[in-house]
Amino acid sequence: MYQHEPNDWKKYVIVLFITSTIFIGGIWLSNYLSNKKIDQLKNIESNISVDLMSSETQFSLLEELSCKDVSTTVLSSELNSLADKITFSENNIGNDDTNVVSLKKYYSLLEIKDYLLMKKITDRCGQKSIFILYFYKNDKCDDCTKQGYVLTTLREKYPNLRVYSFDYNLDISSIKAMVSIYKVPDNLPAIVINGKVYSGFKTVEDIEKTFPELESIKAPVTPVKTKTSTTTKSTKITTPVVEPTTTVVEPVKTSN
Amino acid sequence: MDSLYTSIFYVFSFISVYVQIFFLVTFLEKKRHIIKHPDNFELLSYPTVTIAVPCYNEKDTITKTVESLLALDYPKDKMTIFLIDDGSKDNTWELIQKLDNGTNVRAFHKENGGKHTALNLALEKNTSEFFGCLDADSFVHPQALKRILSYFEKDPKTMAVAPSIVVYNPKNILQSAQKVEYDMAIYTKKMLGFMGGIHVTPGPFSIFRRKVFDDLGNYHKAHNTEDQEIALRMQEHGYKIDHCPDAYVYTNTPNSVVKLYRQRLRWIYGFIKNLIDYRRLLFRKKHGAVAMFTLPSGIISILGVIFLSTTIVINIFKFVKTKIIQIHTIGFSNFFNLNYKFEWFFVSTKVALFLSIILYILVIVSVLIGRKMSEGKVTFSISILYFIIIYSVIAPFWMIRAIYNAIFSKESSWTFERRVMKN
Numbered sequence: 195m196y197q198h199e200p201n202d203w204k205k206y207v208i209v210l211f212i213t214s215t216i217f218i219g220g221i222w223l224s225n226y227l228s229n230k231k232i233d234q235l236k237n238i239e240s241n242i243s244v245d246l247m248s249s250e251t252q253f254s255l256l257e258e259l260s261c262k263d264v265s266t267t268v269l270s271s272e273l274n275s276l277a278d279k280i281t282f283s284e285n286n287i288g289n290d291d292t293n294v295v296s297l298k299k300y301y302s303l304l305e306i307k308d309y310l311l312m313k314k315i316t317d318r319c320g321q322k323s324i325f326i327l328y329f330y331k332n333d334k335c336d337d338c339t340k341q342g343y344v345l346t347t348l349r350e351k352y353p354n355l356r357v358y359s360f361d362y363n364l365d366i367s368s369i370k371a372m373v374s375i376y377k378v379p380d381n382l383p384a385i386v387i388n389g390k391v392y393s394g395f396k397t398v399e400d401i402e403k404t405f406p407e408l409e410s411i412k413a414p415v416t417p418v419k420t421k422t423s424t425t426t427k428s429t430k431i432t433t434p435v436v437e438p439t440t441t442v443v444e445p446v447k448t449s450n
Numbered sequence: 451m452d453s454l455y456t457s458i459f460y461v462f463s464f465i466s467v468y469v470q471i472f473f474l475v476t477f478l479e480k481k482r483h484i485i486k487h488p489d490n491f492e493l494l495s496y497p498t499v500t501i502a503v504p505c506y507n508e509k510d511t512i513t514k515t516v517e518s519l520l521a522l523d524y525p526k527d528k529m530t531i532f533l534i535d536d537g538s539k540d541n542t543w544e545l546i547q548k549l550d551n552g553t554n555v556r557a558f559h560k561e562n563g564g565k566h567t568a569l570n571l572a573l574e575k576n577t578s579e580f581f582g583c584l585d586a587d588s589f590v591h592p593q594a595l596k597r598i599l600s601y602f603e604k605d606p607k608t609m610a611v612a613p614s615i616v617v618y619n620p621k622n623i624l625q626s627a628q629k630v631e632y633d634m635a636i637y638t639k640k641m642l643g644f645m646g647g648i649h650v651t652p653g654p655f656s657i658f659r660r661k662v663f664d665d666l667g668n669y670h671k672a673h674n675t676e677d678q679e680i681a682l683r684m685q686e687h688g689y690k691i692d693h694c695p696d697a698y699v700y701t702n703t704p705n706s707v708v709k710l711y712r713q714r715l716r717w718i719y720g721f722i723k724n725l726i727d728y729r730r731l732l733f734r735k736k737h738g739a740v741a742m743f744t745l746p747s748g749i750i751s752i753l754g755v756i757f758l759s760t761t762i763v764i765n766i767f768k769f770v771k772t773k774i775i776q777i778h779t780i781g782f783s784n785f786f787n788l789n790y791k792f793e794w795f796f797v798s799t800k801v802a803l804f805l806s807i808i809l810y811i812l813v814i815v816s817v818l819i820g821r822k823m824s825e826g827k828v829t830f831s832i833s834i835l836y837f838i839i840i841y842s843v844i845a846p847f848w849m850i851r852a853i854y855n856a857i858f859s860k861e862s863s864w865t866f867e868r869r870v871m872k873n
Binding site: 220 | 464467468471472475476479645646685688735736737738739742772775776780781787793795796798799800801803805808
């Protein structure tokens, strides 16, 4: 019987230390980059918020004026890409992460504000706009995923179609208010188009058939696409807010 | 469920990184001790050596194997070659009889009984100080024997020395991927050699002192992996096993997935069964690195590969499923009209991703060091990618099957595998 060389315990410990350092480094880097993304999202939200407020203010200022001075153009295409980014973050960082949840809540509020403002402009100026409010949930809802794809497709096809998506289960009073105003059932997905509720999955063709007026807001033959991809790995919300046509009001010519 | 999964992932990746770092630290610590022999070096003395070549249906390769042995740079009167026909069904026996020259090449025939019985017959006839084996699908570098024997000369405590196995003439992607694996193994084997943790003395050209068999007995069947069992038996008794990185043995590797699968099934099955037989070694300090490092990391690597590879495959499957649902939902034309634009934001920052990247970098570093040791230069080639992809996809199959077979004791036979290999 021979003897083995004794185990080099010191090396076992040194390697443990190095491995732990690498591991902690990996975790730190992941957190650092995730926080950077959260910051980026916060920035976008704050920009959109300023844009919205500015639009609201302009609209209020110009309320007495004629609609011909109110031109509709793209406000914040960021609101769109923001939806994708929040969806991605829910998967990447976690949909129970407090930062992500609060960003999502804030995003929902911005959507509602944008919706109300746009509706006011449309009503007052008789523009052709179609609004879709889309209610979904993240858990156990394959149809919601599919509905997300459909709405993304419609949004690409009809840049003036405005889709606002809301997480049915998000704990925020304004979404609950919308749910009760439009009597949105819990059989999701559900969409509200021009005030009418449709529950269950609807295909692109279903929606186009139900709303022939979509044709009137169809994209030009070669639309300029400003939006980012919604085809991230995320399958949860996938969705939607659309190229908001918003008012950027021309300087008013006051006649003396 | 999700957090359980994440915890398992962390545990596996931590241990995998630990093992790789351990090798790397050993390499940095010992790299000066990696010997590269000059072509003209001489041994102080030339002891007698017997090389046994067990044959089962080897008519196509046996001549080349014997020629390579005869071409070894070693005094002819000090080396004997035993060709043992293990009841071949082809004309191997006629062939090796012709090779028998009555002096240093001898041919023997026996009823088919498995590789270990052929080796044991050779051991019974052996009178040399050193004994080795060479599989009939392999052939040796002319300097291999001298280089290996220099390790015995340097350290009288060294009882066996394993060679570096190099893939001979890889012809397809699968063989190129195996070449990468074998290159990496040269590095890891040497590091295990430094640590005293080698757990296989491979069939192709591992050389032993005769004392090993005199003291510990002949080869066992050992679930058709007698080369693992003899190494574990030696480790149990504290017999030192080293590795000679520049003793090259060229081996033919399986050229199809099915053949590779059969070979690996036998290896992993053998590993598991031998591990069970030698479980008494596990975590016993007195048995050195093989007990504390090699065997535990072997277990982890089987489970880890199954877990990590299955995860990758499931994720790819999920991704494809998502895309299919998407196309099914919105139609082909709409799908291809969607705007795709790259943005850094959408690059994952999950911890798992960083850990996987670290792990893959460490694996690639191992391959590169192995190449440096086998070819003398660091070369980065596309075959590294083949290796990672192919093994990620197919390794779990033979590992899972090996575990299944081990539980239900379904052996994969050597002769059956040899038959398959030739077809």
